[in-house]
Amino acid sequence: MNRTRSFRPILFAALPLLAAAPLLAQKPAYPESAVREVIDRYPNGVSVTDPYRWLEDQEAPETRAWIDGQNAFHGRVMAEVSGEEAIAERLGQLLMVDAQGSPTIVGGRYFFTRRRAGEDLFAIHMREGRDGADVALVDPNLLATEVPASVGLLDVSDDGRTLAYGIRRGGQDEIMVRFLDVDARRAVGTPLERARYFGLSFTPDGRAFYFTRYGEEGPRVHRRELTGAAGSETLVFGEGLGPEKIAFAALSTDGRWMLVTVSEGTSGGNDVYLMDVARGGAPVTLVAGTGKNYAASFAGDRVVVQTDEGAPNGRVFVADPERPAREQWREIVPEGEHPIQYVSLAGGRVWVGYLENVLTRARSFDLEGKPLGELELPGVGSFGGPFGRFEQDEAFYVFTSYDVPSTTYRYSVSTGESDVWARQAVDFDSDAFEVRQVWYTSKDGTRVPMFVAHRTGLRMDGTNPTYLTGYGGFNASSTPGFSAQHAVWLERGGVLAVPNLRGGGEFGEAWHRAGMFENKQNVFDDFIAAAEYLIREGYTSPERLAIGGGSNGGLLVGAALTQRPELFRAVLCQVPLLDMLRYENFLVGRYWVSEYGTAQDPEHFGYLRAYSPYHNVREGTAYPAVLFQTGDGDTRVAPLHARKMTALLQRATSSDRPILLRYDTEAGHSGGLPVRKTIEDTTGSLAFVMWQLGMPLAPRTSR
Numbered sequence: 116m117n118r119t120r121s122f123r124p125i126l127f128a129a130l131p132l133l134a135a136a137p138l139l140a141q142k143p144a145y146p147e148s149a150v151r152e153v154i155d156r157y158p159n160g161v162s163v164t165d166p167y168r169w170l171e172d173q174e175a176p177e178t179r180a181w182i183d184g185q186n187a188f189h190g191r192v193m194a195e196v197s198g199e200e201a202i203a204e205r206l207g208q209l210l211m212v213d214a215q216g217s218p219t220i221v222g223g224r225y226f227f228t229r230r231r232a233g234e235d236l237f238a239i240h241m242r243e244g245r246d247g248a249d250v251a252l253v254d255p256n257l258l259a260t261e262v263p264a265s266v267g268l269l270d271v272s273d274d275g276r277t278l279a280y281g282i283r284r285g286g287q288d289e290i291m292v293r294f295l296d297v298d299a300r301r302a303v304g305t306p307l308e309r310a311r312y313f314g315l316s317f318t319p320d321g322r323a324f325y326f327t328r329y330g331e332e333g334p335r336v337h338r339r340e341l342t343g344a345a346g347s348e349t350l351v352f353g354e355g356l357g358p359e360k361i362a363f364a365a366l367s368t369d370g371r372w373m374l375v376t377v378s379e380g381t382s383g384g385n386d387v388y389l390m391d392v393a394r395g396g397a398p399v400t401l402v403a404g405t406g407k408n409y410a411a412s413f414a415g416d417r418v419v420v421q422t423d424e425g426a427p428n429g430r431v432f433v434a435d436p437e438r439p440a441r442e443q444w445r446e447i448v449p450e451g452e453h454p455i456q457y458v459s460l461a462g463g464r465v466w467v468g469y470l471e472n473v474l475t476r477a478r479s480f481d482l483e484g485k486p487l488g489e490l491e492l493p494g495v496g497s498f499g500g501p502f503g504r505f506e507q508d509e510a511f512y513v514f515t516s517y518d519v520p521s522t523t524y525r526y527s528v529s530t531g532e533s534d535v536w537a538r539q540a541v542d543f544d545s546d547a548f549e550v551r552q553v554w555y556t557s558k559d560g561t562r563v564p565m566f567v568a569h570r571t572g573l574r575m576d577g578t579n580p581t582y583l584t585g586y587g588g589f590n591a592s593s594t595p596g597f598s599a600q601h602a603v604w605l606e607r608g609g610v611l612a613v614p615n616l617r618g619g620g621e622f623g624e625a626w627h628r629a630g631m632f633e634n635k636q637n638v639f640d641d642f643i644a645a646a647e648y649l650i651r652e653g654y655t656s657p658e659r660l661a662i663g664g665g666s667n668g669g670l671l672v673g674a675a676l677t678q679r680p681e682l683f684r685a686v687l688c689q690v691p692l693l694d695m696l697r698y699e700n701f702l703v704g705r706y707w708v709s710e711y712g713t714a715q716d717p718e719h720f721g722y723l724r725a726y727s728p729y730h731n732v733r734e735g736t737a738y739p740a741v742l743f744q745t746g747d748g749d750t751r752v753a754p755l756h757a758r759k760m761t762a763l764l765q766r767a768t769s770s771d772r773p774i775l776l777r778y779d780t781e782a783g784h785s786g787g788l789p790v791r792k793t794i795e796d797t798t799g800s801l802a803f804v805m806w807q808l809g810m811p812l813a814p815r816t817s818r
Contacts, residue, residue: 141771143192146184148762159717163696163730167759173747185761185776192773196802198812202603203798208542209599210790215537217502217511217523219268222275228268235789236265239280241297252295253280263789272321277303277341279315279324285748286788294341304341316366325351325373327362334362336375352390352398359705367413368506372436374411374418381589382631383709385409389439401439408624414460414505417482420444421458428623429455431467433482447484454623456592461503461510462528468498473552473564473594473621494519495550497594501526511536516595517568517611518548543602547571550595555648558640565614565645566595568605575653580609580808581660583646587616587638588667589710590627600797607810610654614645632712633722639674646682661804663687666752673728673760680738685807687800689744693756695727701753729760732767740772742803744796746779754778775803
């Protein structure tokens, strides 16, 4: 990928350099948080006291009053920090640019999401043919709603005339499903009301569709006529599946076959079923009960199956729907030295994305397993694709890195030629920075890689402000990617460090399992060892080191701050899991029992209690400065984790470093927010961390 070289200096108002010492000279006078102890007794006979159980009730008037008090306190503290305007201005320059996603090609039309420079939200666009003009079909920027609503493309009928899309309000996971007559530009069919949906597929004639809806009893796959009345759907699959299950359905191109993948939570392996829906056939089990990971997709009249059963790094099979028995499958890509990150199907080929020391390689095979070559990547970074349809030659892939904004390429599988479909025109001087991969040793001797990004020519004198972030869970791989938040951090002289912790998928399922259940402490040890490496090698010091993470990454930094508080100056903890004895009782927490375990199991209780951040806060400890961020709109990780932890840390800490909660009454777990809201939230995060590390919030000179 060509890097941006025509950088234009932008002048900022000169701001004073903030000293590393906190602005607060003594322990702050925090808002009152009443202690009302509740004692839980677990199956192994251990009693655990919870002093802030009352904060779990999100709608109680006393909880709302407490939230208001915390937000007011956060506002008063941060009002003393000058220079947020400069951060917001720069984030606006990086984010308020034209951006668009990879398209779906149906009926000679290109359907994709796009946000024009200056707009808040992505709209759904269509391009008639390769060279047609872009037309906005569904534009949430024109909707006047109290809570911002984003839209997402779900599916398009084979003739390109009917569009299904989701409406998501305030960043919540639940969506409303609507349908559009593309030619007439008007609503068509009967909507699906707000719920959790896992996929939607039109039948080939576009007159009906299949969808999975998650209800109180669990996931159910339904079929409904496009013009059918609300509630007229027919149950196709899922009767008897409990609320701990997740189900996805996919329809073959000809509409005859359906694959249904059923997961035991997010990490408990998959069962895969095949149905001849055109002939009303009953589900046929492709694989079940193994506890291993399976992913199946249609490739013409065949099924391509990726699995880690008997192969922790993954392998790929092909099956015939007419003869689906397991013994009839043919292995076409055997397990190799490097783990398979994904399999995609485009242009008549099976594309296998490998991670080689956390760098992506994309190789292609035919359905017989014959190697057909490797796609040459634009540089060192993260790669996805090619994505498209198995029957179409035209496909798309995406490339990005910490110092390279995202670019989508159009790719001809038959000729191997690529051209740029969309590039974020971000004014960022990529050549001024370098990204390196280093290796360090964790507590138990395991070697762990880490990406480190910073300005070229960085001095290793231990004084560099450093932001260490990670995830380490759910088989998710942390590969290099561009973000406006990281770009501002790097431009201000910060070091960005991202270790590839156990629990992720960077080295296959074995690496994942080394960081789940009773091995979860390995993830925290890896993260702490990364901090120690950065200090030892002269990148930074504890006074100049901040850590941050969200969701499972929020659990990560919560554990790090309670286990090694002296190692960090500041902590950014976003939409976190923190009470690991009760997490499964709220929202979709039951999905994660297959990753973490359950406190109702005596064996699981032991290790959960040992690392649960909420249960390992120690009275009188000098904790680092902490900013918790969450909000009412998070319908995935209950905001009660951040509420309870804020109250507990404010009471326990002996430090003058502030413990703050920034609680949004609209924001959700991730995504779906207007750009201006993203700028506001990111500005608050950066300002807090930069203030605590003694950084200027704006450059002292023009860039």
